[in-house]
Amino acid sequence: MATEKALAAKTVAVINQKGGVGKTTSTVNIGAGLSRLGARVLLIDLDPQANLTAAVGQNAGGRCIADLFQGGLTWEELLARINDNSLAVVPSSVRLASAEVDFATVPSREGLLRKHLAAVSDRFDFILIDCPPALGFLTINALVAASGVLLPVLPEFLSLQGVSGIAEVIRVIGKRFNPGLDITGILINRFDRRKSLHREVQQRLKERFDSRVFEQTVRDNVAVAEAPGYGLDIFTYRPDSVGAKDYQAVCQEFIRRCSRQ
Numbered sequence: 001m002a003t004e005k006a007l008a009a010k011t012v013a014v015i016n017q018k019g020g021v022g023k024t025t026s027t028v029n030i031g032a033g034l035s036r037l038g039a040r041v042l043l044i045d046l047d048p049q050a051n052l053t054a055a056v057g058q059n060a061g062g063r064c065i066a067d068l069f070q071g072g073l074t075w076e077e078l079l080a081r082i083n084d085n086s087l088a089v090v091p092s093s094v095r096l097a098s099a100e101v102d103f104a105t106v107p108s109r110e111g112l113l114r115k116h117l118a119a120v121s122d123r124f125d126f127i128l129i130d131c132p133p134a135l136g137f138l139t140i141n142a143l144v145a146a147s148g149v150l151l152p153v154l155p156e157f158l159s160l161q162g163v164s165g166i167a168e169v170i171r172v173i174g175k176r177f178n179p180g181l182d183i184t185g186i187l188i189n190r191f192d193r194r195k196s197l198h199r200e201v202q203q204r205l206k207e208r209f210d211s212r213v214f215e216q217t218v219r220d221n222v223a224v225a226e227a228p229g230y231g232l233d234i235f236t237y238r239p240d241s242v243g244a245k246d247y248q249a250v251c252q253e254f255i256r257r258c259s260r261q
């Protein structure tokens, strides 16, 4: 695995083993923002909760990436097109919850996603992979396929410990399977600069992870929370919201960070 060349598209795994920190929200809105800037973007829902699938208004009808791994569906059959065809999505379903067991005996199982993505990665500029809140088979597949990792975190002290743990997992996976793997950025979500706790967590993250911490943060914004209920990204749902402004700036910084990796 380690000697395989990187995928043509910049492939970023969006991970955090903690739930509810903004992985799906960030994947959807960064993906939509990048596509509005003219990039060809593929979003992959790798979470059996299928929140991304719902957040972009898709009803997957049970389809998921496991269908591709098992040879039941082709890429063309699996991919959905949204936002006037400007974004491609691989949906998920609860069936993906048994992937760990279903693929337990498959040789080089940690490289399944990377192997399959190689067939389509030249069709895209960016591939963003929304991972489940666990560091199991699915997240490891994302880390083996990716060249970068986006780590959304909440401005809480326990996030510091969580990020350190994930950084170690990235180091181990990188060493074993994917030497080019690096942190694209740690993105502080639901940030309120008026709160000293939030500023202190940001400061400590910067002390520990230096330039890996995004300068741009995402504020808590009701429109961001509402948009998935309508199957829309923030730019479509409320283009004038603070959420849209924050994610637009996050996209610019994301592109700069990707171009340096």
Ligand SMILES: Nc1ncnc2c1ncn2[C@@H]1O[C@H](COP(=O)(O)OP(=O)(O)OP(=O)(O)O)[C@@H](O)[C@H]1O
Residues within 6 Å of the ligand: 018, 019, 020, 021, 022, 023, 024, 025, 026, 047, 049, 051, 131, 132, 133, 189, 190, 218, 219, 220, 221, 222, 224, 225, 226, 228
């Ligand atoms: N900046 C924000 N402002 C307001 N609400 C937000 C913001 N970011 C995320 N949320 C809300 O927080 C909840 C959790 O977000 P999200 O589903 O993106 O987290 P997650 O890390 O993907 O969760 P899981 O680990 O369960 O997959 C959602 O209801 C989402 O709408």
